[in-house]
Amino acid sequence: MSAADLIAWHMGGLHPxxxxxxxxxxxxxxxxxxxxxxxxxxxxxxxxxxxDESNTGRDDQPDAIGR
Incomplete structure (x- = not known):
C-alpha cells in the first residue's frame, strides 16, 4: 500500500x-x-x-453635440 492509499483511506470508507x-x-x-x-x-x-420607435430618422433634432 502506497502513501497515497494510506492518506485516502485513513478514516475508512464512508457510510451511505x-x-x-x-x-x-x-x-x-x-x-x-x-x-x-x-x-x-x-x-x-x-x-x-x-x-425606440420615436426616432423616425429625421434630422430636425440636434444630436448630442448640438449639431
Missing part, C-alpha cells in the same frame, strides 16, 4: 448517510443559488429589448 451528506455539502449551495436565480428571473420577467 455520510456520502449523502458530503454530496449535499459539496453541491447543495450551487443547486440552491441556481434555483434562486431561476425564480428571480421568472418573478421579474425576462426583459425584452424595446425598439
Amino acid at each position: 448517510i455520510e456520502t449523502v451528506l458530503v454530496l449535499l455539502l459539496a453541491f447543495g449551495p450551487f443547486v440552491i443559488i441556481g434555483l434562486v436565480v431561476l425564480l428571480r428571473r421568472r418573478r421579474e420577467g425576462s426583459p425584452t429589448p424595446q425598439v
Whole structure:
C-alpha cells in the first residue's frame, strides 16, 4: 500500500448517510443559488429589448453635440 492509499483511506470508507451528506455539502449551495436565480428571473420577467420607435430618422433634432 502506497502513501497515497494510506492518506485516502485513513478514516475508512464512508457510510451511505455520510456520502449523502458530503454530496449535499459539496453541491447543495450551487443547486440552491441556481434555483434562486431561476425564480428571480421568472418573478421579474425576462426583459425584452424595446425598439425606440420615436426616432423616425429625421434630422430636425440636434444630436448630442448640438449639431
